[in-house]
Amino acid sequence: MSIENVKAFLGDGVCLLVEPSPSFSASLQSLLAEIGVPLSQVIVSRKYEDALKVVADRKPRLLVTEYDLPNGAGLSLIEQLEQLSEESQRIAIIVTKNSSDSAVAEAAKGAVDAFILKPFSTEVFRAKLLECLARKTQPSDYQKQLSAGRALFNEQKYPESLKAFQRAKPLDPKPSLACFGEGQSYERLEDDEKALAAYREGRKLTPLHYKCLVGEFDLLMKLKRFDEAYQGVPELRDNYPIPPGRLGDLFTAAVFTYHFDDLHRYHEVYLNFDMRSPYLVKMMSVGFMTAGRFYLQRQEVAPALKFFEMGMSVRGREITYLESIFDELMRAGAVKEADTVLNRVLPADVGTKLYNQMRFRMEQRRLPVDQWVERGRRLIQSGEANAEIYRLVVEGLTKMGRATLAESVIAQAVKEDPELRVPLYAILEGKTTEGQGE
Amino acid sequence: MDLFVTRLQATHAPLELTPNGGLEINQFGPQFIEVSLAAPIAVGTLVNLTLELRGGARQPSLDAVGKVTSVTGTRAHVQLRQFDNDVWKDILEKLDTRQEHADKIFKKVKGES
Numbered sequence: 318m319s320i321e322n323v324k325a326f327l328g329d330g331v332c333l334l335v336e337p338s339p340s341f342s343a344s345l346q347s348l349l350a351e352i353g354v355p356l357s358q359v360i361v362s363r364k365y366e367d368a369l370k371v372v373a374d375r376k377p378r379l380l381v382t383e384y385d386l387p388n389g390a391g392l393s394l395i396e397q398l399e400q401l402s403e404e405s406q407r408i409a410i411i412v413t414k415n416s417s418d419s420a421v422a423e424a425a426k427g428a429v430d431a432f433i434l435k436p437f438s439t440e441v442f443r444a445k446l447l448e449c450l451a452r453k454t455q456p457s458d459y460q461k462q463l464s465a466g467r468a469l470f471n472e473q474k475y476p477e478s479l480k481a482f483q484r485a486k487p488l489d490p491k492p493s494l495a496c497f498g499e500g501q502s503y504e505r506l507e508d509d510e511k512a513l514a515a516y517r518e519g520r521k522l523t524p525l526h527y528k529c530l531v532g533e534f535d536l537l538m539k540l541k542r543f544d545e546a547y548q549g550v551p552e553l554r555d556n557y558p559i560p561p562g563r564l565g566d567l568f569t570a571a572v573f574t575y576h577f578d579d580l581h582r583y584h585e586v587y588l589n590f591d592m593r594s595p596y597l598v599k600m601m602s603v604g605f606m607t608a609g610r611f612y613l614q615r616q617e618v619a620p621a622l623k624f625f626e627m628g629m630s631v632r633g634r635e636i637t638y639l640e641s642i643f644d645e646l647m648r649a650g651a652v653k654e655a656d657t658v659l660n661r662v663l664p665a666d667v668g669t670k671l672y673n674q675m676r677f678r679m680e681q682r683r684l685p686v687d688q689w690v691e692r693g694r695r696l697i698q699s700g701e702a703n704a705e706i707y708r709l710v711v712e713g714l715t716k717m718g719r720a721t722l723a724e725s726v727i728a729q730a731v732k733e734d735p736e737l738r739v740p741l742y743a744i745l746e747g748k749t750t751e752g753q754g755e
Numbered sequence: 756m757d758l759f760v761t762r763l764q765a766t767h768a769p770l771e772l773t774p775n776g777g778l779e780i781n782q783f784g785p786q787f788i789e790v791s792l793a794a795p796i797a798v799g800t801l802v803n804l805t806l807e808l809r810g811g812a813r814q815p816s817l818d819a820v821g822k823v824t825s826v827t828g829t830r831a832h833v834q835l836r837q838f839d840n841d842v843w844k845d846i847l848e849k850l851d852t853r854q855e856h857a858d859k860i861f862k863k864v865k866g867e868s
Binding site: 348424425437 | 780782827829830847856857858861863864865
């Protein structure tokens with residue numbers, strides 16, 4: 318491969334260089350020129366939005382981009398280009414400061430052809446570009462069939478893509494990628510068992526084949542065969558970095574299969590991410606809540622607290638989340654621990670309705686009945702009571718033998734929620750029939 | 756891991772070119788580095804410089820004499836001349852290892868190895 322090959326590949330197409338740093342951009346431009354890319358055919362963008370427009374309008378033959386861009390991601394530019402041009406007609410290279418394993422893995426899942434770390438060695442850049450070029454311009458028969466299969470798959474011609482991948486299999490001694498393509502095609506053709514068999518065949522040929530492992534895991538999760546899905550997780554987790562997009566799936570599988578002991582690992586992975594999507598935050602905080610609740614049901618407060626702590630670190634001290642933990646702990650009779658949670662409410666949330674409700678429930682456990690009933694009535698008067706507070710106040714008043722007052726509280730409750738009539742009267746009447754009333 | 760120039764001074768002129776925090780190196784080769792400078796520098800200028808590899812457990816540092824062999828805009832190509840070969844080799848190996856680690860993950864996830 319030489320300068321002439323680079324020029325030939327580029328033809329009259331363009332090279333798009335997306336690099337926010339002017340100095341790296343200048344370095345890359347001079348390197349591209351040395352390798353044979355005419356600068357007149359290089360379009361330089363510093364911003365994601367501008368680059369996206371170039372991708373759409375010019376369909377660059379060569380795209381060199383940073384992984385992390387202001388207001389966007391290099392990967393998403395490459396995904397856009399993937400939709401617009403054939404695999405053999407484009408080269409996409411990431412040149413980045415982001416050296417995290419998860420960034421590398423995320424890039425490798427998509428249509429990225431090479432991943433180069435900054436500062437880059439001139440030789441590495443040159444070698445990788447020429448290597449990509451050789452792959453694109455002189456593919457083996459196996460690679461040709463794979464490309465054909467992928468193109469047909471992207472065009473949603475699944476019976477044809479299936480045949481292309483099957484034709485590829487005899488062309489390589491370990492055709493795991495063809496097995497993966499076969500599995501994907503079978504999935505689209507809704508033949509899940511054959512898809513599973515294809516992924517498993519790929520794994521048999523290459524035991525730790527990432528795409529086949531993930532294909533099998535995703536399919537089993539889709540089929541809700543969670544236990545089977547989780548069996549493949551240690552191989553994935555112990556051999557590959559977990560990118561943000563994958564963590565949520567592994568986490569969900571662990572929760573569904575009661576592998577709560579594994580959750581701390583995912584928590585550590587989560588803490589190392591630079592960016593966390595709101596969906597991941599929600600999924601993980603709900604998962605930690607489930608794990609905590611599970612241990613509370615077994616009356617194991619210490620592990621439950623550990624999971625609640627992790628949940629709080631993921632969700633932040635959001636008051637609705639703290640209230641859920643508080644509620645679980647109170648119901649389990651872990652009053653001291655619930656009080657600790659109450660004390661972690663952010664200063665800005667102290668005095669809010671939710672905070673006052675939690676505080677009342679704590680006082681109800683600690684103060685003499687007449688005092689906490691009085692505080693509960695104040696909450697009712699200020700419109701801050703919920704069903705639980707009505708229930709406690711009616712219970713307290715009944716205990717104190719003040720049935721008339723309890724009845725007026727019930728009347729107030731029923732105005733807010735008619736469905737409270739039956740349970741609240743049941744409390745009152747239960748006590749009265751036992752001869753403890755006024 | 757970042758490769759920085761923490762000191763860059765012309766040997767025969769009062770020219771101090773290193774801002775606080777150092778200059779980031781964009782590109783390197785077996786015996787050269789490329790840096791972007793805020794001030795102009797002439798081709799042929801001899802410089803005393805210190806390189807530092809940051810971000811690893813150890814942060815090897817290399818003192819060297821270099822010669823500016825080309826300047827394009829604000830970018831200067833500096834050929835390294837007198838330096839401790841072992842330290843420079845150590846720095847290059849660390850950068851290579853980091854790229855090789857990324858290559859390994861990349862190929863495995865791609866399904867190419």
